[in-house]
Amino acid sequence: MSEKQPRTRIQQKNRELILEAALDVFSTEGFRGATLDQIxxxxxxxxxxxxxxxxxxxxxxxxxxxxxxxxWLDPLRALESDGDPIDEIVDYALRKLEMSREFPRESRLFANEIVQGAPRILDQIEGPLRDLVNAKAAVISDWSSAGRIAPVDPHHLIFSIWSTTQHYADFDVQVRGILNPEGESHFNDAQTFLKLLYTRLLSPGAP
Amino acid sequence: MSEKQPRTRIQQKNRELILEAALDVFSTEGFRGATLDQIxxxxxxxxxxxxxxxxxxxxxxxxxxxxxxxxWLDPLRALESDGDPIDEIVDYALRKLEMSREFPRESRLFANEIVQGAPRILDQIEGPLRDLVNAKAAVISDWSSAGRIAPVDPHHLIFSIWSTTQHYADFDVQVRGILNPEGESHFNDAQTFLKLLYTRLLSPGAP
DNA sequence: GTCTATAAGGTGATAGAC
DNA sequence: GTCTATCACCTTATAGAC
Structure with missing residues (x-):
């Protein structure tokens, strides 16, 4: 079902070289836009x-x-039901933001794929991803029912965490074009903002 | 500098036919992925x-x-400095969400372009878009200073509104794959969530 | 394992009849 | 204005020498 197993050290090395190059090219050009020549x-x-x-x-x-x-799903898997609810969710958002900082190419690869209708990954979305999200949504829903966080739609909360964090990788060109930073990073400000956003959203006692 | 002006009625009609078809194709395939045959x-x-x-x-x-x-920028232009601050910002988010609902192809067209580095629109981003965002960020900043909304980074607030709302157009396949709605719309839930999110973020008296 | 050469099909754009 | 035919180029993939 998968690719042939690499045997020698040079095979392993060359396969990694190719995948690394392909990540570069596919993430900025999309599948159709990328060429084997570039890779x-x-x-x-x-x-x-x-x-x-x-x-x-x-x-x-x-x-x-x-x-x-x-x-890509590791940060969500790490969201634990026995931690402090607000900390768990805020930390999840910050982990996702960290992924955008460290692996922007991976984020853009997925973005390209999904924006174009996910023709090659739809099964994974409707299968494993869906199950994981539903499981974690249930955890958040329990916290909500128990009054440990303010009432909130758990699925849309997760969507908002995905979108706000991945935005800094996927729309990086736009963000930098607007903030116009001479090389300086805006991730610290983003981190502060997101911490604030989700803390205020989830603190009990809101309408 | 621009295209030749349409003269006859049939020219006008055919140009519109082409642009309409091109929007369909470019928004789902990207520039490189689209072909003239498809259009x-x-x-x-x-x-x-x-x-x-x-x-x-x-x-x-x-x-x-x-x-x-x-x-695309009309909703942001409509944000007025003399309205109620929280209403203005929440309404802006809801207008953006409405754009995602009504014009998902347009949203995806931009998403494709920006994710791939905005090679054909970078000037517009660093020019008019940047100026508009800075102007509105100043308005929000004033509201913040006056204590009419809770303190918040205005640029990252705008980014978060863009990302959370456009997510429902750009990542529509993923959203539907997870919520698995048999044709039913999730936009009403999204609307409720976003109203909550920005109301809680901006209500004075937060940390 | 790596190369040159090339097949085979797709794609943007043009020529020229009508 | 619209069509058929076609060119020139690009791109994926394979053949076969080394």
Whole structure:
């Protein structure tokens, strides 16, 4: 079902070179916009050589997507039902923001895929992702019922955390174009803002 | 500087047919992913005929982009300094959400463009968009200083409104894949959530 | 394992008849 | 204004020498 297993050290190394280059190219050009020429040039290998390690352009892309989705959901998996509710949710948002800072290419790869209708990853969304989200939404819902956080729609809360945090990776060009920072990072301000946003939203005693 | 002016009624009609079809195709495939064949088929015209009305594929795309950016910013322009601060900001968010509901293709067109580095619209972002955002951020900042809303970073507040609202258009496939609605709309829940989110964020008396 | 050469099909754009 | 035919280029993928 998966790609052939790498055997030698050089095979392993070259496969990683290709995936690293492909992440660069696919994340900024999308699947259709990327070319094997670009990936080959970026990886330092020849085009036929790239196709020696992966059977097709699509094989590289789907390999990237599937191995990334797992890591991408780690922050949500880490949301625990036995912690302090507001801390758990705020920390989740901050972990997601940290992912946008550290792995913007991965975020944009997913963004490209989803904006274009998720033709190659829809199954994963309606399966594993959906289940995980529903499980965590139930946890949040319990906190809400118990009065430990202000009443809130758990699914839309999760969507808002995704969108506000991934925005700093996916729309990075726009954010920087507006804030016009000469190299300085806006992530600290974003962090402060998001902490405030979700603390105020969830603190009990709101309407 | 712009395209040739349409003269006859049939020219006007065909140009609109093409732009409408192009919006469909570009918004789901991105610039590189879209083909003239698709646009021609979708518009009901032949491929050479499409190129009779627009000099190139790129001409269609840039025409779409520039005429859309203007409408896209209308909700922000409508934010007035002499209204009730919280109402103004919440209403702005709701207007943006309404745009996502009514014009998801336009939202995705921009999303595709920005995620891929905004190669054809960066000037507009660093120019008119930046100026408008800074002007409105100043208004919000004044409200904050006057104690009429809780202290908040105005730029990141605007970013969060963009991201949370456009998410329902740009990541529509994901949202529906998770909520799994059999045709029923989730926009009402989104509306309730966003109203809550920004009301709680901005109500004076928060930490 | 890596290369050059090339096949095979797609794609943007133009020519020229009507 | 619209069509058919077609060019020139790009892109994925394979063949086969080394």
């Amino acid at each position: 080959a040039a970026q990886s330092g290998l020849s085009k036929p050589n790239v196709l020696y390690y992966f059977s097709s352009k699509e094989a590289i892309y789907t390999q990237l997507l599937s191995q990334l989705l797992d890591t | 021609a088929a979708q518009s009901g015209l032949s491929k050479p005929n499409v190129l009779y009305y627009f000099s190139s594929k790129e001409a269609i795309y840039t025409q779409l982009l520039s005429q859309l950016l203007d409408t």
